[in-house]
Amino acid sequence: MRLKRRDYHTHNGFYRGSGEVWTIKQGWTQACQQNIEQLGISPKLESKEQDFVPYLRKQLDSINNYKILLGLEIDARDISGDTFLSPKNQALLDYTMIGPHNMPSQSIIWSELDDEDLSEYFTALRNILVNSLEKNDIDIWVHPFLQEIEISCDMHWKYLEPIYLEVLSICERKSIAVEINANYFRKRSPPKAAVHLWKSDNEYYQEKITILTRMFRIALNEFDIQFSFGSDSHDLKKVGDIGECIKFAKTLGIINKNLLNLNKKT
Ligand SMILES: [Zn+2]
Numbered sequence: 083m084r085l086k087r088r089d090y091h092t093h094n095g096f097y098r099g100s101g102e103v104w105t106i107k108q109g110w111t112q113a114c115q116q117n118i119e120q121l122g123i124s125p126k127l128e129s130k131e132q133d134f135v136p137y138l139r140k141q142l143d144s145i146n147n148y149k150i151l152l153g154l155e156i157d158a159r160d161i162s163g164d165t166f167l168s169p170k171n172q173a174l175l176d177y178t179m180i181g182p183h184n185m186p187s188q189s190i191i192w193s194e195l196d197d198e199d200l201s202e203y204f205t206a207l208r209n210i211l212v213n214s215l216e217k218n219d220i221d222i223w224v225h226p227f228l229q230e231i232e233i234s235c236d237m238h239w240k241y242l243e244p245i246y247l248e249v250l251s252i253c254e255r256k257s258i259a260v261e262i263n264a265n266y267f268r269k270r271s272p273p274k275a276a277v278h279l280w281k282s283d284n285e286y287y288q289e290k291i292t293i294l295t296r297m298f299r300i301a302l303n304e305f306d307i308q309f310s311f312g313s314d315s316h317d318l319k320k321v322g323d324i325g326e327c328i329k330f331a332k333t334l335g336i337i338n339k340n341l342l343n344l345n346k347k348t
Contacts, residue, residue: 085331086338089113089322090122090153090222091179091263091312096134097126101316106141109321110150116322121150122344124179127166128157135171148346151176155224156214158182161206163213172219176347179261181224182210191234191276204241211245215252221344222310223253225263226297232269233276235286236293246297250305259308259342260301264315266294267326291330298334310342 095103104112106123113121123142125134135154142152156165158180167178185207190200207230215223226249227242253260271283280286301307311327313320331341 083337085328085336086120086341086343087116087118087322087324087328088120088122088311088341088343089116089118089313089315089324090120090151090177090310090342090344091124091155091224091261091314092122092321093125093155093314093316094123094138095125096138097128097131102318104318104321106138106145106150108318110145110147112318112321116324118322118324119149120344121322122153122177123150124153124155126155126157128159128183130166132166132168132171135174139174151344151346153177153179153221156180156218156220157184158210158214159184161209161213163210163215163217165214165218167218177221177344178219179222179224180214180218180220181226181228181261182207182214183229185210185229187229187233188273188275190230190238191279200238200241204238204245208245208248211249212252215249215256215258220256220258222259222261222312222342223249224261224312225265225314226260228263228265231266231290231293233273234279235289236296237279239293246300250301250307253301253307254305257308259310260298261310261312262298262327262331263312264320264323264327266290267330294330295334298330302334302336302340308342309336309340
């Protein structure tokens with residue numbers, strides 16, 4: 083069965099270090115080349131700076147294409163769950179996504195860390211996730227545990243598993259979709275700091291895929307939850323690049339009714 087190609091996670095230059103700036107029109111042209119049926123433009127929000135929201139809304143309204151949505155990837159950064167998004171700008175969005183980006187994830191493989199240090203890290207991660215998802219009106223939990231899995235694969239699953247189950251039950255209750263992000267599959271070798279932990283790139287990548295499979299199977303088989311795809315593109319040419327996400331979803335047995343289908347709100 084052919085899975086619906088919807089890319090809800092693309093960055094078009096409206097925050098620091100986000101690379102290339104492209105117009106919504108250019109993004110749609112690129113998305114069409116990748117046979118994308120619905121495109122979400124989702125700049126990152128990680129400070130009070132959000133003048134780009136009304137600017138992009140205007141740009142999108144002038145195109146008047148119902149297959150393009152305006153969203154936001156909110157950085158979850160505070161254990162209070164508070165975000166920078168203003169209610170005025172929230173009203174201009176078709177959807178919102180959230181996930182943490184700035185946890186000191188590189189530190190979780192340090193050999194001198196004891197259980198207490200690790201508990202501290204994972205408790206903070208849990209509080210940020212739980213409170214951000216509970217407190218805000220969110221449509222998608224982006225790239226679950228991407229940073230932790232990238233550096234440690236399944237090494238800390240005993241800490242991640244209870245957080246994961248708790249967060250999935252919030253997602254189920256609040257109808258928040260869980261994202262299958264292309265960045266899970268792009269890095270085929272471990273980060274520099276973690277190179278010594280695996281015998282080869284292949285061993286690392288296999289281990290990463292194994293834990294991702296286990297994680298997403300839990301969401302699919304034990305919860306009533308929908309999934310979304312995200313290219314997480316920072317360059318125009320990667321818009322719609324969700325082939326690996328779809329391949330992975332198929333191996334899990336995800337079918338179209340398991341996929342999030344967003345509608346325009348504004
Ligand atoms: Zn992200």
